[in-house]
Amino acid sequence: MVLAHLGSSITRALVRMSSATVVDEKALGDCLNEITRALLQSDVRFETVRGVQANIRNIVSLDTLAAGTNKRRIIQRAVFSELCAMLDPGKPAFVPTKANKPSVVMFVGLQGSGKTTTCAKYARHYHRKGFRPSLVCADTFRAGAFDQLKQNATKARIPFYGSYMESDPVKIAVKGLETLRKEGSDLIIIDTSGRHKQEAALFEEMRQVAQATKPDLVIFVMDASIGQAAFGQAQAFKQSVSVGAVIVTKMDGHANGGGALSAVAATKSPVIFIGTGEHMDNLEVFDVKPFVSRLLGMGDVAGLIHKIQDVVMPAAAAADDQHQQPDNQLLAQLAQGGTLLTLRSMYEQFQYLLKMGPIGQLLSMLPGFTSELMAKGQDKEGQAKIKRYMTIMDSMTDAELDSTNPKLMNESRVIRVARGSGRQVKDVRAMLEEYKRLAKMWSKMKIPKNGKMSHLTQNMNIQHLIKNLPPQVLKQVGGIGGLQALMKQMGGNNDMTKMDPGGDRPPSKRR
Numbered sequence: 001m002v003l004a005h006l007g008s009s010i011t012r013a014l015v016r017m018s019s020a021t022v023v024d025e026k027a028l029g030d031c032l033n034e035i036t037r038a039l040l041q042s043d044v045r046f047e048t049v050r051g052v053q054a055n056i057r058n059i060v061s062l063d064t065l066a067a068g069t070n071k072r073r074i075i076q077r078a079v080f081s082e083l084c085a086m087l088d089p090g091k092p093a094f095v096p097t098k099a100n101k102p103s104v105v106m107f108v109g110l111q112g113s114g115k116t117t118t119c120a121k122y123a124r125h126y127h128r129k130g131f132r133p134s135l136v137c138a139d140t141f142r143a144g145a146f147d148q149l150k151q152n153a154t155k156a157r158i159p160f161y162g163s164y165m166e167s168d169p170v171k172i173a174v175k176g177l178e179t180l181r182k183e184g185s186d187l188i189i190i191d192t193s194g195r196h197k198q199e200a201a202l203f204e205e206m207r208q209v210a211q212a213t214k215p216d217l218v219i220f221v222m223d224a225s226i227g228q229a230a231f232g233q234a235q236a237f238k239q240s241v242s243v244g245a246v247i248v249t250k251m252d253g254h255a256n257g258g259g260a261l262s263a264v265a266a267t268k269s270p271v272i273f274i275g276t277g278e279h280m281d282n283l284e285v286f287d288v289k290p291f292v293s294r295l296l297g298m299g300d301v302a303g304l305i306h307k308i309q310d311v312v313m314p315a316a317a318a319a320d321d322q323h324q325q326p327d328n329q330l331l332a333q334l335a336q337g338g339t340l341l342t343l344r345s346m347y348e349q350f351q352y353l354l355k356m357g358p359i360g361q362l363l364s365m366l367p368g369f370t371s372e373l374m375a376k377g378q379d380k381e382g383q384a385k386i387k388r389y390m391t392i393m394d395s396m397t398d399a400e401l402d403s404t405n406p407k408l409m410n411e412s413r414v415i416r417v418a419r420g421s422g423r424q425v426k427d428v429r430a431m432l433e434e435y436k437r438l439a440k441m442w443s444k445m446k447i448p449k450n451g452k453m454s455h456l457t458q459n460m461n462i463q464h465l466i467k468n469l470p471p472q473v474l475k476q477v478g479g480i481g482g483l484q485a486l487m488k489q490m491g492g493n494n495d496m497t498k499m500d501p502g503g504d505r506p507p508s509k510r511r
């Protein structure tokens with residue numbers, strides 16, 4: 001959990017206030033002081049913190065509250081809504097669509113902020129949603145930028161464009177757009193140069209690339225560690241190009257992230273994603289209410305359902321649209337029936353499982369990937385086993401990974417792969433047994449092709465889901481009846497915003 005310290009400090013303040021015998025001015029004052037301290041420690045600007053405190057005091061006027069009013073609840077709600085207001089710029093960002101013309105998104109930011117890495121993560125995010133994204137490296141300032149982008153793009157299987165010879169970023173950007181448009185990309189992402197500090201040359205280059213490519217969205221990438229200095233940095237970039245959204249990176253390592261997020265909101269720019277690690281999958285959609293909800297340990301049911309949907313959607317999309325290239329191709333094949341599982345596709349399903357993190361349990365809806373791999377309450381062991389299997393597969397050849405013939409892995413290859421991966425022979429054998437079991441099961445399965453989400457969700461074993469959901473989550477969705485209604489809604493209606501549990505502000509559109 002990012003900002004774990006801030007979240008636990010605020011939660012502790014609220015718990016302390018709630019357990020006070022009487023909720024009076026003193027209890028409220030202590031609670032607010034603690035929250036103030038936590039926000040300042042997270043490098044939130046002093047004026048912002050003072051505003052949050054004053055607004056909570058305005059909402060919670062203890063003297064005027066009618067007798068019998070639940071003061072604790074009112075304070076908790078006020079804190080929740082003020083934290084949301086602090087992080088909400090009140091402005092939506094452009095969301096790429098699969099319209100007639102490809103969407104063009106340009107990334108800007110200082111050197112080392114994580115631009116190049118985030119471009120690839122962003123592309124991967126939309127690839128998973130059924131887009132055909134591509135990357136252009138218009139960073140001619142840093143030697144090695146093109147190689148880095150190329151490497152990331154290859155890893156994420158995203159088409160790319162760049163040049164070792166051309167030194168004019170504008171020419172590269174224009175040529176890249178032209179080439180990738182012709183190749184059928186529907187989301188073209190342009191990575192631009194960064195500098196060590198804000199300087200005229202950087203801004204001029206950004207302006208020229210933007211003028212020549214006319215992006216639908218300019219994303220400013222900044223590093224969370226700068227905290228409240230994000231305000232000045234975001235303003236400076238906004239004055240040079242029309243920044244439409246912000247991605248705050250390195251939220252995994254910085255307590256200052258709270259300050260950075262609130263400072264960006266103060267510039268009226270929406271934060272659309274946060275970077276939570278160096279890995280390609282460490283990019284989280286940033287939605288204010290669910291974020292604050294999780295920060296305060298109140299969960300995020302809509303997000304939970306989204307996670308399920310992220311895994312199930314590509315199969316539905318693929319079943320509906322043969323032209324799409326969803327990330328989860330195995331699920332797409334499953335829609336055709338008679339799937340011949342390869343070790344590589346098993347590897348990809350493992351990646352999905354790991355991405356789901358602690359709620360990997362929910363993936364019990366994926367046929368076969370159930371108790372043996374991620375038994376209830378044993379997420380850690382299950383994940384360790386999956387990682388072990390993946391390390392072993394990393395030492396196998398492409399031919400072995402892409403084959404459906406387990407006999408390729410003869411005794412000498414098993415010994416060789418064990419040595420190469422630093423694992424024991426018995427581990428390699430266990431992995432191959434797992435593969436055979438899954439291959440057999442998947443070969444007999446078929447997801448109905450013509451039934452969109454509703455068919456897929458009907459296919460999920462709801463009983464299994466009920467058994468595996470943590471009790472508090474089940475309670476939060478309204479028990480078994482509520483869960484069934486949610487699944488039904490998920491089948492017939494893709495708009496998750498309608499499922500937001502309570503609250504008065506609609507969450508921004510899911511990206």
Ligand SMILES: Nc1nc2c(ncn2[C@@H]2O[C@H](COP(=O)(O)OP(=O)(O)OP(=O)(O)O)[C@@H](O)[C@H]2O)c(=O)[nH]1
Nearest residue numbers: 111112113114115116117194249250275276277278
């Ligand atoms: N921990 C963590 N590291 C990140 C994150 N995003 C990027 N990084 C790391 O930050 C470093 C710099 O990232 P780059 O993508 O090269 O930065 P850049 O902004 O493209 O740099 P220039 O191309 O020089 O402008 C790399 O080591 C990345 O792996 C993140 O969300 N968390």
